[in-house]
Amino acid sequence: xxxxxxxxxxxxxxxxxxxxxxxxxxxxxxxxxxxxxxxxxxxxxxxxxxxxxxxxxxxxxxxxxxxxxxxxxxxxxxxxxxxxxxxxxxxxxxxxxxxxxxxxxxxxxxxxxxxxxxxxxxxxxxxxxxxxxxxxxxxxxxxxxxxxxxxxxxxxxxxxxxxxxxxxxxxxxxxxxxxxxxxxxxxxxxxxxxxxxxxxxxxxxxxxxxxxxxxxxxxxxxxxxxxxxxxxxxxxxxxxxxxxxxx
Amino acid sequence: xxxxxxxxxxxxxxxxxxxxxxxxxxxxxxxxxxxxxxxxxxxxxxxxxxxxxxxxxxxxxxxxxxxxxxxxxxxxxxxxxxxxxxxxxxxxxxxxxxxxxxxxxxxxxxxxxxxxxxxxxxxxxxxxxxxxxxxxxxxxxxxxxxxxxxxxxxxxxxxxxxxxxxxxxxxxxxxxxxxxxxxxxxxxxxxxxxxxxxxxxxxxxxxxxxxxxxxxxxxxxxxxxxxxxxxxxxxxxxxxxxxxxxxxxxxxxxxxxxxxxxxxxxxxxxxxxxxxxxxxxxxxxxxxxxxxxxxxxxxxxxxxxxxxxxxxxxxxxxxxxxxxxxxxxxxxxxxxxx
Ligand SMILES: Nc1ncnc2c1ncn2[C@@H]1O[C@H](COP(=O)(O)OP(=O)(O)OP(=O)(O)O)[C@@H](O)[C@H]1O
Ligand SMILES: [Mg+2]
Numbered sequence: 001x002x003x004x005x006x007x008x009x010x011x012x013x014x015x016x017x018x019x020x021x022x023x024x025x026x027x028x029x030x031x032x033x034x035x036x037x038x039x040x041x042x043x044x045x046x047x048x049x050x051x052x053x054x055x056x057x058x059x060x061x062x063x064x065x066x067x068x069x070x071x072x073x074x075x076x077x078x079x080x081x082x083x084x085x086x087x088x089x090x091x092x093x094x095x096x097x098x099x100x101x102x103x104x105x106x107x108x109x110x111x112x113x114x115x116x117x118x119x120x121x122x123x124x125x126x127x128x129x130x131x132x133x134x135x136x137x138x139x140x141x142x143x144x145x146x147x148x149x150x151x152x153x154x155x156x157x158x159x160x161x162x163x164x165x166x167x168x169x170x171x172x173x174x175x176x177x178x179x180x181x182x183x184x185x186x187x188x189x190x191x192x193x194x195x196x197x198x199x200x201x202x203x204x205x206x207x208x209x210x211x212x213x214x215x216x217x218x219x220x221x222x223x224x225x226x227x228x229x230x231x232x233x234x235x236x237x238x239x240x241x242x243x244x245x246x247x
Numbered sequence: 248x249x250x251x252x253x254x255x256x257x258x259x260x261x262x263x264x265x266x267x268x269x270x271x272x273x274x275x276x277x278x279x280x281x282x283x284x285x286x287x288x289x290x291x292x293x294x295x296x297x298x299x300x301x302x303x304x305x306x307x308x309x310x311x312x313x314x315x316x317x318x319x320x321x322x323x324x325x326x327x328x329x330x331x332x333x334x335x336x337x338x339x340x341x342x343x344x345x346x347x348x349x350x351x352x353x354x355x356x357x358x359x360x361x362x363x364x365x366x367x368x369x370x371x372x373x374x375x376x377x378x379x380x381x382x383x384x385x386x387x388x389x390x391x392x393x394x395x396x397x398x399x400x401x402x403x404x405x406x407x408x409x410x411x412x413x414x415x416x417x418x419x420x421x422x423x424x425x426x427x428x429x430x431x432x433x434x435x436x437x438x439x440x441x442x443x444x445x446x447x448x449x450x451x452x453x454x455x456x457x458x459x460x461x462x463x464x465x466x467x468x469x470x471x472x473x474x475x476x477x478x479x480x481x482x483x484x485x486x487x488x489x490x491x492x493x494x495x496x497x498x499x500x501x502x503x504x505x506x507x508x509x510x511x512x513x514x515x516x517x518x519x520x521x522x523x524x525x526x527x528x529x530x531x532x533x534x535x536x537x538x539x540x541x542x543x544x545x546x547x548x549x550x551x552x553x554x555x556x557x558x559x560x561x562x563x564x565x566x567x568x569x570x571x572x573x574x575x576x577x578x579x580x581x582x583x584x585x
Contacts, residue, residue, distance in 0.1 A: 056457055082459040094454035096447045098515070103249055107447040110440050111459040116249060119440070159458055 009034045009163055009194050010055070010086075015064030017050050017218075024050040026218040028064075032163065037185070037195045039209035039226060043239050047218040048198045049091050052165050055196075056088045057081040069162060083111060087161035089152035091168050091198070095140035102127055102136040104151055108158030126154040130184060146173040146181075153184065164188065166197045170204050182207055202230070202240075214239065249443060267423055271416040280415040284487065286528040287422040288480050291429045293508040293520035295476035298433055301515035302442070303469045304449025306360040308502055309350070309367030310477050312374040313343040315497030317478030318485035319378055319385060322394040325486070332397045336482035343478020344471050346374075351470030355463050358452070368499070375497040385493070392490040397421065410486075418487050425483060426521075429476045434517055436472060445469060449515075504531075511552045513559025522560050 010032040017025040025047040032038050040048045053059045055066060057078035065074045073081055087108075096104050105123035106116070113119040127136050130150040135143065143151060149169050156164055166185070170178050178201070185208055189195060199205050205212060205226050212229040214222040216239070222232045229235055271280060296310045321339035325332050350370050357363050378385050385391055397410040399417065408417035436442055444465055447455040456462055485491050495501075504527065512523025530548060534541040556563060 058453060058457075078453075078456040079459045079461050082457060088457055090454060090457075094451035096450035096454070098450055099443075099446060103443065104447075106249075107443060107455060107460065108458045110444060116438070116440055116443065119443075120249075155454075155458060 007034045008032070009069060010196075011067040012051075012055065013065045013067065015051075015054055015061040015066065017047075017054050017059055018062045023218050025054065025061075028215075028218070028220055030213055030220065030223075032194060032196055034162075034194055035189070035192065036210045037189060037197060037208050039205045039212040040196060040198045040215060041200070041205065041212055041229070041239070042215035042221075045217075046215040048215055049167055050218075051215070052088055052167055052196075052198065055081075055165060056086055082159050082161075085160075085162035086165070087156035087159045087163070088165035089149070089156055089167055089169060091171065093145070093148040093152055095143065095148055095151055097141040098139060100137050100139055101132050101143070101151055101154075104140050105154045105158050108155040112158075112160060123154075123158055126158045129157065129187075130154040131180065146177045149173060149181070150184075153188075157188070161193070163194045163196070166195060168198050168200065170199065170201050178204065249438060264427070268420075271419055275416070277413065277415050280419050282528060282532050284415060284418050284422050285532075286525045287426045288484050288487075289505060289508060289524035289528055290426055290521045291422075291480040292477055293505045293512070293524045294429060294433055294517075295473040295480070296505055297509045297514060297516075297520045298436070298476075299469050299473045301509060301519075302437060302449065303445045303466070304360075304452075305354065305466065305469070306364045307354070307367040308364050308506070309369070309371035310473070310505065311497050311499065311502040312350075312367075312371035313347060313474040313477040314481035314484070314501065315371075315374055315378060315493065316346050317343045317481030318491050318496045319391070320478070321482035322391055322485040322491055323384065325395045326391075326393065332395055332482075332486045336479060336486070339482035340475045340479040343481070344475040346478075347470045347474020348467060351467050351474075354470070355466050371497065371499070371502070375493050375499075378497060379493040385491075388492055388494065390490045390492045394485055394489050394491065396486055396489070412489075422483055422487075425479060429479070430517070430521070432472065432476070437517065441465060441468060507549050509559075511549055511559060513561030516559065516561040519559045519561035526560065 008031050012028060012030045014027055014029050015025060016023065016027055028051060040051065042048055050059070054061050057073070057076055057080070061074065065072060067073070068081070068084055068086060071084065073084055076084065096107065099107070102120065102123050105126050106119045108126070109119040109122040113122055124136070127133055130153050132147060132150055132154065135147065140148070140151060153166070153169065169181055169185070173181065182204060185195065185197070197208065209226045212224065212226040213220055214229050214232070214235050221238070222229045222235055230240060270283070292310070292314060296307075299305050299307055299310070317339045320342045321332065321335040324330060324338055325335040330338075350367065354363050354366060357366065379387050381387070382389070397417065399407055399409045401407045408420065410417040437445070444455065444460045447458070448460055448462060448465055452462065481496065484496070508523035508527045509520045510523070511527060512521065513519025530545060534544055537544065552560060
């Protein structure tokens with residue numbers, strides 16, 4: 001992305017998300033440039049997932065605006081945002097239990113295709129891309145955690161997004177399969193996708209992210225290159241120290 | 248379910264249809280026909296309820312409202328306007344559709360299923376009480392009688408189709424055609440893109456929405472289609488039975504019976520509600536003479552099926568088949584892990 005003229009794909013403008021008295025996100029602003037991978041980091045309860053929910057339309061922000069690809073999408077419903085080009089995965093995976101892996105991905109393909117047969121053909125590509133071809137006809141409820149994370153990615157990719165939000169794809173996944181997931185994300189970026197990733201795994205952040213934003217108690221505390229952000233004293237104190245202690 | 252039908256499945260459908268079509272030629276026993284006609288009315292009702300609850304996951308318990316609205320609308324329009332029941336059953340189905348969309352709209356916003364259940368049940372009670380109290384029009388619990396029957400007509404091979412209490416063949420063929428229409432419509436819907444979206448919505452609503460599924464449109468679609476079919480079944484019921492009372496046409500026990508049919512047959516399957524409707528209608532009829540014991544045996548049958556076949560009688564076939572293939576090839580490949 002260094003020699004590409006940078007163009008802002010997503011602009012989150014001063015959003016606040018309050019649930020009753022709990023302010024989960026407070027006056028957060030951020031931008032995502034086309035083609036980059038931005039990492040959102042921070043301790044548990046920092047408001048990272050809530051930020052994703054607001055970008056994807058699950059929650060309407062209490063205040064603030066969201067611009068995507070030149071449009072104000074603040075009041076779009078989630079399905080409308082999907083059609084605009086925003087896709088996401090869920091931290092707690094949400095497979096369609098009674099559908100097969102392939103059918104799960106077909107749901108993502110539906111909007112792109114007239115017939116169910118075309119959607120099926122299309123879905124196969126994404127199932128293969130995430131390495132689940134041998135499980136294509138298994139019901140989603142029979143998948144392991146790692147496989148579910150991959151399924152979420154395939155489903156989201158099948159909607160042909162411009163922006164993909166990945167919420168802890170490596171969370172709860174065994175160490176062996178992390179390199180495969182990193183490779184998969186790299187491949188998505190090579191295909192021209194812009195990504196925002198929520199991650200706790202430092203190795204993953206260092207390998208993937210161009211930029212990182214550190215959040216704490218709903219607020220943005222630091223922003224910069226991953227190396228830079230992780231050396232900030234407040235980040236070390238509030239987040240990394242704790243991580244180191246817990247191993 | 249989203250795969251194309253296999254040849255043996257087509258064959259099974261064809262054989263069942265041929266057997267059902269041939270039945271009145273073999274036996275003109277009007278009691279047998281009566282039980283089958285009731286089974287098919289309930290078959291449409293249970294399938295349509297299953298569309299909303301089993302496939303789309305919206306737990307509604309007020310579908311008997313649409314049955315009653317269909318029954319009373321068709322009967323009253325036919326009585327007062329002089330229009331033929333052949334026409335009024337469709338008008339009634341459309342009226343039920345409008346009622347379905349009307350109650351569907353507020354339900355869209357409710358994400359908690361217990362609340363959906365209560366709201367729909369309450370709606371049906373309002374419909375029942377309204378019909379019961381509008382005595383000048385519906386005659387209330389005294390019963391609306393003198394409902395015009397379908398006019399007879401002549402078919403090439405089968406001869407004259409009469410619609411009288413003594414000769415039930417006409418009713419039998421008509422409800423069979425309506426059942427095929429209803430099952431065909433539900434099958435086409437479920438095998439379309441919308442069908443996939445509905446099941447996705449049932450299994451994980453937020454995920455479906457994030458993948459571009461318009462929840463509002465799909466919920467209204469199933470509610471409309473389902474209310475239409477239930478209204479149609481109700482309309483036919485009125486002209487068939489000839490007399491309507493609020494408790495028979497909109498009573499909550501009607502809904503409970505239909506829920507039991509869908510559960511016993513298999514919720515979320517295409518054939519389950521049809522099988523359940525046939526089995527339970529027969530059980531109810533067979534036990535009719537047992538008076539008090541009836542409900543006990545009836546309850547015991549439902550509990551037994553639900554306990555031993557939690558997914559219903561419709562899953563019996565695949566279960567047996569799987570057992571057989573398992574016995575033939577006991578070594579299954581170990582599941583590959585990521
Ligand atoms: N729907 C909701 N209603 C009330 N409070 C909420 C809701 N969603 C999130 N919160 C609160 O907002 C805060 C931020 O939660 P969020 O899930 O965004 O954190 P997170 O940064 O994703 O944490 P984690 O790393 O544990 O996933 C938490 O205190 C949470 O309890
Ligand atoms: Mg989170």
